[in-house]
Amino acid sequence: MYIYSICIIYLLAIAELSKGNTDCPCDAAHFCHCSSMHWEAIPSGLPRDVRGLNLSSNAIQIVTETDLKPYDQLQTLLLQYNAIHTINDGSFQPLGNLEELDLSYNNLVLLSSVWFRNLNKLKHLNLLGNQYITLGNDSLFASLSSLSSLQFGNQNFDAIQKQSFEGLERLNTLEINAAQLTLYEEGSLGRMKQIYHTILRVNLTLLPALLKDLVHSVTLLEITDTEFSTPADMQAFEVLAYTSVKQFIFRNCTIVDVSGYRFVEIIQTYRNITDVVMKNCRLLGRGLDCPNLKRTTSSVTTIIINNIEVSLYYIFSDLSSLHQIIPQFTYVTVTDSPVYLIPCQFSQSFTSLQYLDVSGGKLDNTYLGSSVCYHEGGGACPKLQTLNVSRNLLTSVPKVAQFLSGLNYLTNLDISQNKFSELSTSKCQWPKNLKYLNISNNQINIITTCIPPTLQILDVSSNYLTVFAIEMPNLTELYISNNRLSKLPEGMYFTSLVLLSISRNDLNGFGQSDLELFSNRTILDARANNYKCSCQFLDFIRSNTAVLVGWPDNYKCASPASVKDVQIQDANLPPLVCHKTLIVTLSCILLIALVAAIVALCHFLHVVWYAKMTWAWLKAKRKPLKNCDREICFDGFVSYSERDSEWVENMMVPKLENATLAMKLCLHKRDFVPGKWIIDNIIDAMEKSYKTVFVLSEHFVRSEWCKYELEFSHFRLFDENNDSAILILLDPIEKETVPKRFCKLRKLMNTKTYLEWPTDEEQQEVFWDNLKTALQPADYIN
Numbered sequence: 001m002y003i004y005s006i007c008i009i010y011l012l013a014i015a016e017l018s019k020g021n022t023d024c025p026c027d028a029a030h031f032c033h034c035s036s037m038h039w040e041a042i043p044s045g046l047p048r049d050v051r052g053l054n055l056s057s058n059a060i061q062i063v064t065e066t067d068l069k070p071y072d073q074l075q076t077l078l079l080q081y082n083a084i085h086t087i088n089d090g091s092f093q094p095l096g097n098l099e100e101l102d103l104s105y106n107n108l109v110l111l112s113s114v115w116f117r118n119l120n121k122l123k124h125l126n127l128l129g130n131q132y133i134t135l136g137n138d139s140l141f142a143s144l145s146s147l148s149s150l151q152f153g154n155q156n157f158d159a160i161q162k163q164s165f166e167g168l169e170r171l172n173t174l175e176i177n178a179a180q181l182t183l184y185e186e187g188s189l190g191r192m193k194q195i196y197h198t199i200l201r202v203n204l205t206l207l208p209a210l211l212k213d214l215v216h217s218v219t220l221l222e223i224t225d226t227e228f229s230t231p232a233d234m235q236a237f238e239v240l241a242y243t244s245v246k247q248f249i250f251r252n253c254t255i256v257d258v259s260g261y262r263f264v265e266i267i268q269t270y271r272n273i274t275d276v277v278m279k280n281c282r283l284l285g286r287g288l289d290c291p292n293l294k295r296t297t298s299s300v301t302t303i304i305i306n307n308i309e310v311s312l313y314y315i316f317s318d319l320s321s322l323h324q325i326i327p328q329f330t331y332v333t334v335t336d337s338p339v340y341l342i343p344c345q346f347s348q349s350f351t352s353l354q355y356l357d358v359s360g361g362k363l364d365n366t367y368l369g370s371s372v373c374y375h376e377g378g379g380a381c382p383k384l385q386t387l388n389v390s391r392n393l394l395t396s397v398p399k400v401a402q403f404l405s406g407l408n409y410l411t412n413l414d415i416s417q418n419k420f421s422e423l424s425t426s427k428c429q430w431p432k433n434l435k436y437l438n439i440s441n442n443q444i445n446i447i448t449t450c451i452p453p454t455l456q457i458l459d460v461s462s463n464y465l466t467v468f469a470i471e472m473p474n475l476t477e478l479y480i481s482n483n484r485l486s487k488l489p490e491g492m493y494f495t496s497l498v499l500l501s502i503s504r505n506d507l508n509g510f511g512q513s514d515l516e517l518f519s520n521r522t523i524l525d526a527r528a529n530n531y532k533c534s535c536q537f538l539d540f541i542r543s544n545t546a547v548l549v550g551w552p553d554n555y556k557c558a559s560p561a562s563v564k565d566v567q568i569q570d571a572n573l574p575p576l577v578c579h580k581t582l583i584v585t586l587s588c589i590l591l592i593a594l595v596a597a598i599v600a601l602c603h604f605l606h607v608v609w610y611a612k613m614t615w616a617w618l619k620a621k622r623k624p625l626k627n628c629d630r631e632i633c634f635d636g637f638v639s640y641s642e643r644d645s646e647w648v649e650n651m652m653v654p655k656l657e658n659a660t661l662a663m664k665l666c667l668h669k670r671d672f673v674p675g676k677w678i679i680d681n682i683i684d685a686m687e688k689s690y691k692t693v694f695v696l697s698e699h700f701v702r703s704e705w706c707k708y709e710l711e712f713s714h715f716r717l718f719d720e721n722n723d724s725a726i727l728i729l730l731d732p733i734e735k736e737t738v739p740k741r742f743c744k745l746r747k748l749m750n751t752k753t754y755l756e757w758p759t760d761e762e763q764q765e766v767f768w769d770n771l772k773t774a775l776q777p778a779d780y781i782n
């Protein structure tokens with residue numbers, strides 16, 4: 001029992017020890033991801049060459065001098081969201097390569113310059129959200145000669161003192177979070193000559209003092225998380241009349257009517273700031289309390305408002321009192337904001353406006369008409385070149401076109417992501433200089449001549465188009481991605497086209513004839529279609545990749561199944577599929593050759609003859625065997641060739657049949673049953689005769705013997721041992737001249753004595769006697 005407990009404790013200890021190595025995954029870039037793992041100290045046992053270490057969201061409280069000693073390659077050390085309250089003086093000493101250090105949101109009460117002594121490569125330092133209330137009374141950052149971004153401060157941060165910024169000359173980014181700041185030693189931030197981007201969240205009472213020090217060093221000034229509830233709260237920004245600031249940003253701020261108007265008044269004094277930006281701000285009030293605006297021209301020409309919250313927008317005033325300031329604006333963006341109408345008087349005051357973006361608003365057809373003073377006779381935004389009404393509530397393309405037709409300078413129009421579903425079939429009235437039209441992300445299912453033919457760039461992607469066929473001779477870029485097209489549009493309609501984007505459609509493929517009509521400058525983005533990878537298509541597309549955008553990624557086969565989802569570049573079809581014609585031709589040729597060969601072989605080997613014989617044999621086999629009760633009617637069956645018929649019929653037959661002991665011969669001419677197949681007749685005749693007389697002559701061997709050879713070998717009607725065969729040699733035959741395939745005949749001629757027909761008349765008598773004797777049936781002799 002005791003031993004078991006020890007074992008378990010031991011195992012637990014092992015598990016605990018090895019945790020560091022197994023739970024902290026390190027990637028190929030030597031970055032170890034150890035965040036959110038309940039570490040209570042910096043883990044030991046990490047790879048020594050670790051470059052990055054994310055230890056955020058753990059429970060580390062103390063960083064000791066030995067913790068980081070092994071990791072001198074470390075470039076990034078992230079310790080945010082821990083509970084660090086103590087950092088021993090030399091803890092970061094070994095980290096001479098450190099470039100990023102994040103200590104934000106810990107419990108540090110005091111900051112010490114000793115920590116940073118050796119960090120002369122450090123670029124990014126984040127100290128936000130701890131419990132320190134000052135930066136200490138020595139030069140905290142003096143040794144950080146490479147520092148480019150610095151973030152410090154927290155809810156309780158109290159004092160900014162001059163000595164803290166000693167040694168910091170240039171920063172790219174400075175963020176100060178000090179809403180409760182009570183002490184700002186003047187000139188503290190003035191030490192810095194250049195800060196590109198400054199983000200401030202500070203006590204408004206002290207803001208003027210800070211801004212005074214920053215007014216000549218900052219390019220982007222950002223004020224965040226601040227509420228401006230009185231005109232006095234805006235007072236600080238008066239100092240920015242002459243400044244290095246170009247862009248002035250409010251982020252997550254709350255502005256009430258009166259402070260807003262105060263700010264507008266202040267804007268009027270600006271001589272250097274060009275852009276005023278508001279992001280995620282709230283506008284309280286109803287837009288009343290008109291400011292006292294004089295018609296002076298400030299440097300502000302660009303207003304960018306994004307995601308403004310107007311809680312009372314339905315009773316918000318028409319802002320007409322602002323029309324004094326707006327003629328100076330050339331670039332206005334009010335996106336993701338509740339804009340549903342721009343009052344006509346307002347629009348008419350935008351005399352310099354070139355760019356207007358009200359995307360993500362609430363404009364519908366009617367309000368768009370009013371906003372451009374269509375019914376008031378026009379005159380709205382006379383210099384407007386670009387109008388973005390993307391993501392609004394527009395429904396009718398012809399109406400939009402008509403309302404905007406008075407904007408003579410309008411060249412770019414973005415009406416994407418609205419609610420258009422149909423175009424009119426007749427021509428629409430458009431601004432006469434329109435070059436760019438973006439009508440993507442609507443529900444248009446058919447394209448008509450309502451689209452102005454003068455366009456250079458047209459985007460109708462993400463609609464429901466199935467064909468695209470209108471003539472647009474000046475079009476250089478056409479975007480029809482994400483529709484339902486199954487064919488490329490006709491190239492001859494677009495003689496100037498440079499780019500055709502037709503990705504994510506239903507294209508099965510295309511070929512030379514489809515591309516031919518496009519100009520040779522046209523490139524094609526045809527990714528993510530349902531390509532039917534035929535051999536022809538594969539060949540074609542692979543030899544035309546120069547015109548394809550994004551090749552080879554996302555050019556994949558949808559069919560056939562064997563190459564589904566395979567990149568076209570790597571797709572290989574079986575050769576059988578690709579060379580069908582060749583293969584069919586080849587196999588035909590092969591087949592013909594084979595048939596020819598077989599025919600030749602048959603001819604050569606007399607296969608036809610063998611086949612005939614086999615047929616006869618099969619027939620014979622089916623015939624009931626008559627062997628036992630065979631009825632003998634002839635003494636001999638005479639087989640002879642037609643050439644020898646004279647001898648047989650005129651000499652042999654009379655000699656034998658008219659003799660004293662008359663014999664009965666079977667001759668095919670006389671005794672065969674007409675109509676019966678010759679072979680059957682022969683077999684019958686042989687069966688009905690005691691003997692078979694072969695009248696051999698050269699002609700017989702050549703033309704008649706073949707009928708018997710098979711019978712000898714297969715039918716075994718008679719074998720060599722019985723005497724039923726009688727050979728008469730009419731002419732002398734050289735045995736060698738007998739064809740080899742007649743092996744039976746050769747054998748017979750070897751084993752049997754044959755009767756030779758003599759020329760001498762005396763000998764002929766002997767011949768006849770011999771023949772008669774040979775024809776006597778065996779039993780008869782006995």
Ligand SMILES: *[C@@H]1O[C@H](CO)[C@@H](O)[C@H](O)[C@H]1NC(C)=O
Nearest residue numbers: 033035036054055056057078
């Ligand atoms: C570090 O971890 C935190 C928490 O998991 C994560 O939000 C952050 O993006 C990580 N930082 C890096 C650079 O990986």
Ligand SMILES: *[C@@H]1O[C@H](CO)[C@@H](O)[C@H](O)[C@H]1NC(C)=O
Nearest residue numbers: 110111134135136137138163
């Ligand atoms: C620095 O500040 C500490 C307390 O934060 C104080 O005791 C000390 O006197 C100060 N030193 C100087 C030189 O101001």
Ligand SMILES: *[C@@H]1O[C@H](CO)[C@@H](O)[C@H](O)[C@H]1NC(C)=O
Nearest residue numbers: 179180181182183203205206
């Ligand atoms: C802002 O600073 C002033 C002057 O130092 C101070 O009286 C006031 O309490 C501070 N406001 C806040 C919210 O800390």
Ligand SMILES: *[C@@H]1O[C@H](CO)[C@@H](O)[C@H](O)[C@H]1NC(C)=O
Nearest residue numbers: 224225226227251252253254
């Ligand atoms: C916006 O500012 C308020 C304080 O004015 C703050 O409480 C809130 O967290 C901020 N929101 C964001 C997203 O920063």
Ligand SMILES: *[C@@H]1O[C@H](CO)[C@@H](O)[C@H](O)[C@H]1NC(C)=O
Nearest residue numbers: 215216242243244245271272
């Ligand atoms: C501000 O603009 C004026 C002219 O309006 C110019 O003379 C001055 O140099 C600019 N100031 C800065 C800091 O850029």
Ligand SMILES: *[C@@H]1O[C@H](CO)[C@@H](O)[C@H](O)[C@H]1NC(C)=O
Nearest residue numbers: 357359360388390391412414
């Ligand atoms: C219009 O605004 C949308 C965002 O709402 C943007 O994606 C698009 O590029 C803008 N169009 C133009 C022409 O600037």
Ligand SMILES: *[C@@H]1O[C@H](CO)[C@@H](O)[C@H](O)[C@H]1NC(C)=O
Nearest residue numbers: 390416417438440441459479
């Ligand atoms: C058209 O507008 C969409 C946003 O709605 C945008 O993503 C796209 O890039 C625009 N097309 C062109 C050609 O600018």
Ligand SMILES: *[C@@H]1O[C@H](CO)[C@@H](O)[C@H](O)[C@H]1NC(C)=O
Nearest residue numbers: 452453454455472473474475
């Ligand atoms: C195409 O452009 C040319 C020259 O810019 C112009 O003359 C012609 O009218 C345009 N064609 C169409 C159909 O807009």
Ligand SMILES: *[C@@H]1O[C@H](CO)[C@@H](O)[C@H](O)[C@H]1NC(C)=O
Nearest residue numbers: 518519520521522523546547
């Ligand atoms: C395109 O065709 C023109 C003639 O029609 C020829 O001069 C030019 O060189 C071709 N360009 C390319 C890239 O083939």
